[in-house]
Amino acid sequence: MGRYIGGRVVSMVITFLIIASLTFFLMKLLPGTPFNNQEKLTDTQIVQLNEKYGLNDPVAVQYFSYMKNLFVGDLGVSFQQDGREVSTIIGERIGPSAYLGFQSIVLGTIVGLFLGIIAALRHNSFLDYGTMVIAVLGISIPNFVIAGLMQYWLGVKWELLPVAYWDGFAYTIMPTIAIASIVVATIARFMRTEMLEVLGQDYITTAKAKGLSSTAVVIRHTIRNASIPIITIMGPLVVALMTGTLVIEQIFVIPGLGEKFVNSIMTNDFPIIMGTTLFYSLLFIVVILLVDIMYGIIDPRIRLAGGKD
Amino acid sequence: MEKILEVNDLHVSFDTFAGEVKAVRGVNFHLNKGETLAIVGESGSGKSVTSKAVMGLIPNPPGRIKQGEIKFGDRNLAQLPEKEMQKIRGSEISMIFQDPMTSLNPTMTIGKQIMEGLIKHQNMNKSEAKERAIELLKLVGIPNAEGRVTEYPHQFSGGMRQRVVIAIALACNPRVLIADEPTTALDVTIQAQILELLNDLQEKMGTSIIFITHDLGVVANIADRVAVMYAGKIVETGTVDEIFYNPQHPYTWGLLGSMPSLDSTDEELIAIPGSPPDLLDPPKGDAFAPRNPYAMQIDTEMEPPLFKVSDTHYAATWLLHEKAPKVEPPAAIKKRMQGMAPDEPIIGAKDGGKHV
Structure with a gap:
């Protein structure tokens, strides 16, 4: 296992470097410069600023100087915010996003698994159809619609929850539900399909033929095997949540990273674009590694294929 | 027992x-x-x-x-x-x-x-x-x-x-x-x-x-004993020897005829023609009749009961009825039945003894 993880870490570093390079050159293709919008600047000032941030150098030179700084963990300074450190800005913004993302994924997974399992066990019943209707709605209704409805009913009409802003647990409830809706829907659908698939397997008949109770058959033999494909979708889902909360963050006025990311692209704030992209990539790579490790824990066949333990 | x-x-x-x-x-x-x-x-x-x-x-x-x-x-x-x-x-x-x-x-x-x-x-x-x-x-x-x-x-x-x-x-x-x-x-x-x-x-x-x-x-x-099933019913049952050396049902003949054996060189495998009936709508009479070359009129009208061949051997075919014409299994299958005979003398088909 150790050797397997070691090998994976090496390939992760390579992946990361490739992403950093690609992003860097793609970003340079963006039209305009970071200072175009500032009409107040004189030509001399723009020349001076370009000089100061090294934007006059050939792209290759800029690239190597960026990568050199990256190796020592220096993400540079923002062009837009008085030269503040990119890492500081990400650090400030990541808190609410991560909190929301984590809370939604935990809630969404638990509810989704539960619904999926129930639907499969009560296959073709009212409960099954009801769950699948919820799942289809959860996927097809954009989460900002859910967010808006909640704000109106729970926030404005009934005054149960704060409408927006970021000031304690009560403020996280509505955004969490809005984000979790897609997780619930996705996982419930997958889990139902996988459960039905596993329930039809021969080894389930074997388990029944041993005289196990249906609860024991489901808990010991079905759920574990049905969870393997769920873990696969969990990886991308986690990352999508971390990044995809952008709209929700704006609706609920939450000072998160997603909002910052989009702003930086619109203003050509290169260091912030690079910084956030690399941050998200790193997150993604790490989540994928965690998923693979979890695979190995749940499915012994993969553990062995990865390397002798 | x-x-x-x-x-x-x-x-x-x-x-x-x-x-x-x-x-x-x-x-x-x-x-x-x-x-x-x-x-x-x-x-x-x-x-x-x-x-x-x-x-x-x-x-x-x-x-x-x-x-x-x-x-x-x-x-x-x-x-x-x-x-x-x-x-x-x-x-x-x-x-x-x-x-x-x-x-x-x-x-x-x-x-x-x-x-x-x-x-x-x-x-x-x-x-x-x-x-x-x-x-x-x-x-x-x-x-x-x-x-x-x-x-x-x-x-x-x-x-x-x-x-x-x-x-x-x-x-x-x-x-x-x-x-x-x-x-x-x-x-x-x-x-x-x-x-x-x-x-x-x-x-x-x-x-x-x-x-x-x-x-x-x-x-x-x-x-020790065999039950031959066809279309959701048992059509013949008996000891191993009875089924192998004295089969009575044409379907059992067909099964024996379609079984390859290693020791013979000149025999061909005889497939049972047709396919089993659709059990959504089982045929009237003997379900095997459409595939049975020995089928009689009655097979399409009435289901055969299990006729007793010996205490342990029963077969559901009208051929065993006293008024039915005497039908011998096809020559190839007869030959095969003999070919399957064990090295020791054939145990009487009706003694129900275990063939080891």
């Missing part, structure tokens, strides 16, 4: 969108203590459904036992509540399945899979169950059982997996073992080993076996 299991007039149907599929239509058989009964028939003849009904494993819906009884001791398994059935499954009646590659849980060690039944039925604690699991693995001939008990199914070959499946089935010393085509998915050399193992274990443990197969070659090796 003591009857351990008796199935009377069993009907099993499956409700589908197209209608009711009558998979088993009035099956009668019994299983004596310590014997091996082979249920033979082609795909769709209802042999697996019959065995699943005995185990109470017919998925409901869509399947249901329409009528009939399955007598096991003084209990009728056809009407036993699920909770009671769970106590019997795996402890008194066990089952071995066809494909060892898919009948073991891939994410559970084989030790745990064997231990589950022991813990459930015999109130063993974990360490006792583990000890017994190792014992069982040794019994079914798995080398280095202590080391392998913590391994997963994918670390075993097909034949070894089937041994594990057998160990699971035998864990609680069941009185009846149902083997549903246990050698079909294995290659021929392994088949022989598994059959030998089953024979050995039966001798050691005194288990009665219902052996379901479509392979008459296997039947000759393992069975």
Whole structure:
């Protein structure tokens, strides 16, 4: 296992470097410069600023100087915010996003698994159809619609929850539900399909033929095997949540990273674009590694294929 | 001989969108203590459904036992509540399945899979169950059982997996073992080993076996008695010798004719023409009539009853009726029947003795 993880870490570093390079050159293709919008600047000032941030150098030179700084963990300074450190800005913004993302994924997974399992066990019943209707709605209704409805009913009409802003647990409830809706829907659908698939397997008949109770058959033999494909979708889902909360963050006025990311692209704030992209990539790579490790824990066949333990 | 299991007039149907599929239509058989009964028939003849009904494993819906009884001791398994059935499954009646590659849980060690039944039925604690699991693995001939008990199914070959499946089935010393085509998915050399193992274990443990197969070659090796199934009914039943050397039903002739043998060079395989009837709408009369070259008028009108050939040998064909013309099995099949004769003198077809 150790050797397997070691090998994976090496390939992760390579992946990361490739992403950093690609992003860097793609970003340079963006039209305009970071200072175009500032009409107040004189030509001399723009020349001076370009000089100061090294934007006059050939792209290759800029690239190597960026990568050199990256190796020592220096993400540079923002062009837009008085030269503040990119890492500081990400650090400030990541808190609410991560909190929301984590809370939604935990809630969404638990509810989704539960619904999926129930639907499969009560296959073709009212409960099954009801769950699948919820799942289809959860996927097809954009989460900002859910967010808006909640704000109106729970926030404005009934005054149960704060409408927006970021000031304690009560403020996280509505955004969490809005984000979790897609997780619930996705996982419930997958889990139902996988459960039905596993329930039809021969080894389930074997388990029944041993005289196990249906609860024991489901808990010991079905759920574990049905969870393997769920873990696969969990990886991308986690990352999508971390990044995809952008709209929700704006609706609920939450000072998160997603909002910052989009702003930086619109203003050509290169260091912030690079910084956030690399941050998200790193997150993604790490989540994928965690998923693979979890695979190995749940499915012994993969553990062995990865390397002798 | 003591009857351990008796199935009377069993009907099993499956409700589908197209209608009711009558998979088993009035099956009668019994299983004596310590014997091996082979249920033979082609795909769709209802042999697996019959065995699943005995185990109470017919998925409901869509399947249901329409009528009939399955007598096991003084209990009728056809009407036993699920909770009671769970106590019997795996402890008194066990089952071995066809494909060892898919009948073991891939994410559970084989030790745990064997231990589950022991813990459930015999109130063993974990360490006792583990000890017994190792014992069982040794019994079914798995080398280095202590080391392998913590391994997963994918670390075993097909034949070894089937041994594990057998160990699971035998864990609680069941009185009846149902083997549903246990050698079909294995290659021929392994088949022989598994059959030998089953024979050995039966001798050691005194288990009665219902052996379901479509392979008459296997039947000759393992069975004491044979029941031939066609279209959800038993069409002929008798001892192995009776079925092999004095078959009465044209369908049994067909099965024997389509069985390849190694020792002859000039014979051809005779296929049974046509295909089994649609059990959504079973034909009137004898279900085999459309494929039967010896079919008579009455076959299309009335179902034949079981005619007695000997005390142990019955066949459901009008050819056995006293007014029926005398029909001999086709020459090729007769020749084959002779070709299958054992080295020792043929045991009289009617003495019911076991051919070893």
